[in-house]
Amino acid sequence: MEKEFGQLNPEYRILLGPGPVETSPRVLRAISSNMLGHLDPQFLEIMNETMDLLRYVFQTENQLTIPMSGTGSAGMETVMVNLIEPGDRVVVCVKGVFGQRLRDIAGRCGAEVISVEAPWGKPIQPEQVRDALESAGGAKLVAIVHAETSTGVLQPLEEISKIAKEYDALLVVDAVTSLGGVELKVDEWGIDACYSGTQKALSCPPGLSPVTLNDKARKVLGNRTTKVQSWYLDLTMIQNYWGKERFYHHTAPINMVYGLREALMIVREEGLEARYARHKLNSNALIKGIEAMGLQMIAPEGYRLPTLNAVKAPDGVDEAKARKFLLEKYGIEIGGGLGDFKGKAWRIGLMGESSRRNYVILLLAALGDALIQQGYKANVGSSIEAALEVYNK
Amino acid sequence: MEKEFGQLNPEYRILLGPGPVETSPRVLRAISSNMLGHLDPQFLEIMNETMDLLRYVFQTENQLTIPMSGTGSAGMETVMVNLIEPGDRVVVCVKGVFGQRLRDIAGRCGAEVISVEAPWGKPIQPEQVRDALESAGGAKLVAIVHAETSTGVLQPLEEISKIAKEYDALLVVDAVTSLGGVELKVDEWGIDACYSGTQKALSCPPGLSPVTLNDKARKVLGNRTTKVQSWYLDLTMIQNYWGKERFYHHTAPINMVYGLREALMIVREEGLEARYARHKLNSNALIKGIEAMGLQMIAPEGYRLPTLNAVKAPDGVDEAKARKFLLEKYGIEIGGGLGDFKGKAWRIGLMGESSRRNYVILLLAALGDALIQQGYKANVGSSIEAALEVYNK
Numbered sequence: 001m002e003k004e005f006g007q008l009n010p011e012y013r014i015l016l017g018p019g020p021v022e023t024s025p026r027v028l029r030a031i032s033s034n035m036l037g038h039l040d041p042q043f044l045e046i047m048n049e050t051m052d053l054l055r056y057v058f059q060t061e062n063q064l065t066i067p068m069s070g071t072g073s074a075g076m077e078t079v080m081v082n083l084i085e086p087g088d089r090v091v092v093c094v095k096g097v098f099g100q101r102l103r104d105i106a107g108r109c110g111a112e113v114i115s116v117e118a119p120w121g122k123p124i125q126p127e128q129v130r131d132a133l134e135s136a137g138g139a140k141l142v143a144i145v146h147a148e149t150s151t152g153v154l155q156p157l158e159e160i161s162k163i164a165k166e167y168d169a170l171l172v173v174d175a176v177t178s179l180g181g182v183e184l185k186v187d188e189w190g191i192d193a194c195y196s197g198t199q200k201a202l203s204c205p206p207g208l209s210p211v212t213l214n215d216k217a218r219k220v221l222g223n224r225t226t227k228v229q230s231w232y233l234d235l236t237m238i239q240n241y242w243g244k245e246r247f248y249h250h251t252a253p254i255n256m257v258y259g260l261r262e263a264l265m266i267v268r269e270e271g272l273e274a275r276y277a278r279h280k281l282n283s284n285a286l287i288k289g290i291e292a293m294g295l296q297m298i299a300p301e302g303y304r305l306p307t308l309n310a311v312k313a314p315d316g317v318d319e320a321k322a323r324k325f326l327l328e329k330y331g332i333e334i335g336g337g338l339g340d341f342k343g344k345a346w347r348i349g350l351m352g353e354s355s356r357r358n359y360v361i362l363l364l365a366a367l368g369d370a371l372i373q374q375g376y377k378a379n380v381g382s383s384i385e386a387a388l389e390v391y392n393k
Numbered sequence: 394m395e396k397e398f399g400q401l402n403p404e405y406r407i408l409l410g411p412g413p414v415e416t417s418p419r420v421l422r423a424i425s426s427n428m429l430g431h432l433d434p435q436f437l438e439i440m441n442e443t444m445d446l447l448r449y450v451f452q453t454e455n456q457l458t459i460p461m462s463g464t465g466s467a468g469m470e471t472v473m474v475n476l477i478e479p480g481d482r483v484v485v486c487v488k489g490v491f492g493q494r495l496r497d498i499a500g501r502c503g504a505e506v507i508s509v510e511a512p513w514g515k516p517i518q519p520e521q522v523r524d525a526l527e528s529a530g531g532a533k534l535v536a537i538v539h540a541e542t543s544t545g546v547l548q549p550l551e552e553i554s555k556i557a558k559e560y561d562a563l564l565v566v567d568a569v570t571s572l573g574g575v576e577l578k579v580d581e582w583g584i585d586a587c588y589s590g591t592q593k594a595l596s597c598p599p600g601l602s603p604v605t606l607n608d609k610a611r612k613v614l615g616n617r618t619t620k621v622q623s624w625y626l627d628l629t630m631i632q633n634y635w636g637k638e639r640f641y642h643h644t645a646p647i648n649m650v651y652g653l654r655e656a657l658m659i660v661r662e663e664g665l666e667a668r669y670a671r672h673k674l675n676s677n678a679l680i681k682g683i684e685a686m687g688l689q690m691i692a693p694e695g696y697r698l699p700t701l702n703a704v705k706a707p708d709g710v711d712e713a714k715a716r717k718f719l720l721e722k723y724g725i726e727i728g729g730g731l732g733d734f735k736g737k738a739w740r741i742g743l744m745g746e747s748s749r750r751n752y753v754i755l756l757l758a759a760l761g762d763a764l765i766q767q768g769y770k771a772n773v774g775s776s777i778e779a780a781l782e783v784y785n786k
Contacts, residue, residue: 010426
């Protein structure tokens with residue numbers, strides 16, 4: 001093997017895509033702390049603290065609130081494989097890529113899957129869930145994405161939670177792009193199982209997936225008659241490692257847990273309400289700027305996700321070329337469209353450390369520049385003024 | 394939430410357990426590098442380099458050689474769920490905890506599992522594998538652990554590989570505790586699929602699991618008639634992210650990949666042969682010291698794993714109490730027995746950065762001290778002399 005490998009030296013990026021987003025230097029320092037064994041009493045205490053902090057951001061008292069050893073999709077799979085047994089009837093709400101993924105996983109679990117669909121860019125209506133449950137004669141669970149990263153839609157949950165309860169179905173919520181950036185009240189909203197990722201509004205490197213299950217969901221887990229199809233994600237065993245027993249299951253990703261604990265401390269220092277307000281403010285400024293530039297948001301007003309802002313790419317503009325320009329000339333990363341929106345949208349993440357006034361202003365100027373390069377008459381000056389107006393209100 | 398959380402400040406440990414082991418400061422610096430997007434051209438290059446370096450340590454030309462986004466057990470599950478379809482007949486060799494885990498996972502995949510067993514602390518005999526394949530009329534695959542972390546046994550593989558080929562069965566090898574510390578030649582030995590972990594002889598933090606599949610194994614994957622039961626670990630999709638297509642699947646754990654690349658560069662700078670020799674030397678010195686102290690190794694000579702040295706706890710000695718003493722008085726972590734050896738053994742890892750002369754000498758003195766505390770007449774002086782003799786030969 002003759003090839004030479006240089007020093008790792010990643011050029012600095014402003015990360016305004018769908019994640020990972022920027023990480024505090026405090027978190028980067030934490031993950032580079034010296035290693036501990038995964039059963040070391042010191043590490044066990046760090047685990048306890050991490051669980052406490054996770055309960056705070058999930059707004060839950062759930063005992064089983066832990067980071068799974070994988071990225072967000074591992075959290076999705078964890079909840080599904082643990083709660084579903086072959087033949088179970090489940091309702092999956094699909095309005096974007098991550099709803100599709102939920103449906104795919106439910107199918108791999110051997111479930112009888114009933115899809116409830118909304119057009120991409122729109123939320124699911126509660127009555128659709130009721131109709132599906134009514135005509136199916138109930139279901140074991142209803143799974144829905146709170147913050148659809150592929151469309152920028154924020155899905156209201158409270159009404160759907162009540163309907164799920166009427167039919168005695170568990171409510172499973174994907175909070176990958178909402179946890180820590182958008183209001184989410186697991187206990188108050190009656191969410192039975194919820195999962196997220198670390199590299200979004202928690203501003204931590206990717207690699208862990210926080211999950212929380214309430215006692216009702218744990219009871220379903222306890223009553224299984226078949227083994228969970230994944231050994232790696234089997235909560236019946238993993239809860240004994242994170243619980244009092246400290247029973248060895250697999251080696252926890254020590255340094256990632258260090259990082260998560262630090263990232264969660266930062267969330268707690270800012271406070272959830274202040275953090276939600278910051279995300280909302282920066283998103284509002286971006287939206288006003290985007291609209292003043294002559295562009296359109298994908299999600300309708302009232303259903304826009306502050307953490308992930310999906311913008312229509314105007315006709316005649318090559319969205320990938322614009323992203324390349326942003327990366328090369330400004331060092332800014334934004335996301336392209338996924339699925340139905342491939343080639344037709346930009347996805348601008350304003351999450352955690354990346355949700356900043358400076359970046360909103362800079363991005364509006366840079367995106368305007370990218371559009372002008374392609375001959376689109378972007379009104380950059382009005383765009384910046386509109387954003388400033390939001391901040392100075 | 395009123396509880397106060399202090400600065401993360403883990404006390405320094407000498408990590409001589411079954412892993413995680415110590416990590417080079419270079420690796421810790423690498424993982425704290427600034428974040429990149431998971432589709433950033435810079436990160437794609439880092440992925441390419443990491444795959445190249447993994448091919449070097451696996452001693453393979455396999456195109457599909459990637460780190461899965463989970464710890465070692467996720468690698469085990471990856472290989473099994475991708476290669477097995479419900480109803481497939483598979484032979485699983487069981488001689489410790491990790492063979493049991495393989496069998497458990499094979500069962501969860503719906504396989505018809507044929508166990509080949511050896512007593513804990515002994516290797517599997519090639520003829521046992523032949524007999525199993527012969528009486529079953531062949532099997533889709535034979536799965537075996539190269540380095541059984543629960544017993545310290547190094548399993549010879551070349552003969553078993555030939556037998557698997559005679560019966561046209563794939564050979565699946567668990568190299569979690571051997572990769573980078575013990576000779577392992579994936580291509581030359583005819584291993585069709587192999588997986589490992591990062592926190593053992595590669596001396597990287599836990600969180601990734603390198604896997605490699607040859608074209609024969611990939612063909613089996615391509616010929617599946619059912620979906621892989623795990624979405625998160627589905628190689629048919631993941632290979633399109635790590636391959637030329639760069640197709641989004643899940644967000645790779647960016648910083649862990651930084652760390653793995655750096656850890657692999659360190660392995661390459663030392664060179665595999667020199668690295669194997671270092672592991673062997675330190676293990677030999679430890680073994681001589683252990684025996685001179687009056688203790689016994691679990692694995693028979695010729696089958697001892699240099700990376701993981703399993704030692705019988707003498708009658709009348711409380712092994713857990715001895716470990717607690719080592720941790721509290723010396724800051725040294727060693728492992729206890731697992732499964733059949735629970736309460737009866739110590740497992741001493743000398744892997745990667747933890748495989749050092751200084752630690753061998755210190756551990757022998759400290760373990761002797763721990764034994765003397767419990768009234769066992771450990772011959773500490775002879776033990777140290779025996780170890781020095783190995784180094785000075």
